Amino acid sequence: MTGVATQVNPLALLAVGLAGTLGSLGVDTLPEALALATCWLVVVALASPSWRHPAFCLALVALPVVSVAWSTWMLGGRDPQTTALAAVRIFVLAWPGAVAVGYVDVARLGDYLAQTLRVPARFAAALSAALQRVGGTWRAWHDIARARRARGLRRGPGAMAFAVLVHTMREASRTSIAMDARGFAAARRRTWAEPASWTRVDVGAVLLAAVLAVTPHVM
């Protein structure tokens, strides 16, 4: 639990996430799968700031893991070995990626997409702004829930989700006007206030990702 994951740049984090998926495709035996899963558990444990987000991601991937295990059990001759291999493989495919994506600093994602990967600047800026509004959605949920609580109204998940959706859409059109009013509509050649730098931590993360992605294929 060092929290180093939050210092890694967005592209390096995405590389780490992708490494889980690539690595899982090279896993052929249960010992290999367990070894790889253990490696990822250690990496996540060392790099995450807390267990909350990794545990939440575990709950998310539990559904595909269980359903793949179930169908493998039913269709694969009820062999515990094959079932366990399938389950662990799906876990490695999905969980590290989910954890890594959660730590991406979406505010800096645009910088790296545009400056490192040379993605068109307007697209990168729009994507970054849109993703940052996801945080605004959390805030809107709170504000709307508070207003409903004050009014003594039920805050069922369906009604709340609909209210937040409507609010978000109305906000998005206002934000779009505000962005265009700050030169976004006419931006031809865009520059970036902050450089997309690569620190030793970033390079280390990418190397680690490469090792975890390639090793299962060469073993």
Add this chain to the structure above:
Amino acid sequence: MTIGFRDFSWTPAHARRPTLARIDLRIAAGERVLVVGPSGSGKSTLLHAVAGALGTTILGEATGSVDAVGRLGMVTQNPSSSVVADRIGRDVAFGPENLGLPRKEIWRRVDAALEAVDLRYGHDHLTSALSGGERHRLALAGALALEPELLLLDEPTSMLDAGLGDDVRRAVLDVVGDRTLVVVEHRFERWLDVVDRVVALDGGRIVFDGSVGEFRVASVPEALWMPGRPAPDPTVIPAELVTPVEPARIVARGMAVDQVTRTLRGTVRTRAVADLTVTLDPATITALVGPSGAGKSSALLALAGLLDPVAGSVEPPPDVGWSPQDPEIGFVATSVRREIEATPQALGREVDTEALLEAVGLAGRGDEHPYRLSGGEQRRLALAAAVAHRPGLLAMDEPTVGQDRDTWALVAGWMVSAARAGTTVVAATHDPDVPRHRELRLSHGRAVR
């Protein structure tokens, strides 16, 4: 010429009447124009037309033409919607980035703009931790950093107290220099000394267009805040609409409140209110005052039992009437009538919907959709919906911001009438005319005597 409207009309999608009707208006380069008008008269729509948002981002039907020449900077009415980045430095940098400026120049402009609006936080301060007034200033900084040839401002000082409003106005004028400025404002007295020309709208039409001197003596709609006109008399609301079902006394002891921004990457806490001890008695109006960012809204929420304090205690009331800064946040229904009836129904209380509609000036509008009302009408509906169950505590967050005199008189009248009938009323406000029995002044989250 910088801006030219030729016989321009605009009818928003789903609307029956045009919000702008047959506008002919030319604004020359370097002119400073103040646009005034009652709530719903089409002022914001006029700015949106200049910015090219009508028919593109905002759907509807236009006839005639509108042209604008030159690099444009605009501050829209709702400052939260203009935030594009999670940190204030990057947010202000968004415009200069779009202009393709070199990095050094971007940050020079960011610093100059933040200083001009007196936002003295570091570049990495979270935008989500800013108060309503601070967001207004951030949006303004974002526009100033563009060094625009044409600056459009929609109520740039409505969320600021008089002193800060003057500072911000001076900063705007410094940046504008000899370039073009179009500013919309309700409380416009202090702009009159610094603009060349005034355009007044009413019902989507231009009802006055002339010099400041001519404007001062012109006959303009009653709802305008003309200099020298005293604050209107608060409207008297029938006691049966405002007498609380159960009076409430609010007691807070050593209360501390944090603003929390949570992301997966970590949690940032900012102390908004510290060590606040106060008693709010029935039949009184308390005004929470202080500079923008002083913690007024947070204190208000905690006193109303809508935000848990991190230290100390507050005894929340059994029921509360909560009027948020953004009226839309509280809307739950698809018609004005159902909006008003929602809370009384949930609590099993009687409500005289027609009398309430009449009292807030929305008689005969019960079947309309809340989102299709004008800003002032939404404010009045939000008020009616918040108090329809006759709560013991009425908590209001900047209830008079951006309102014309008619809506102002209604909001003030509700506060006075409710307090007279035994309601505990508390409002976070920087409007010195809002009625009050006493003031609680906050500075950096602490009560100052």
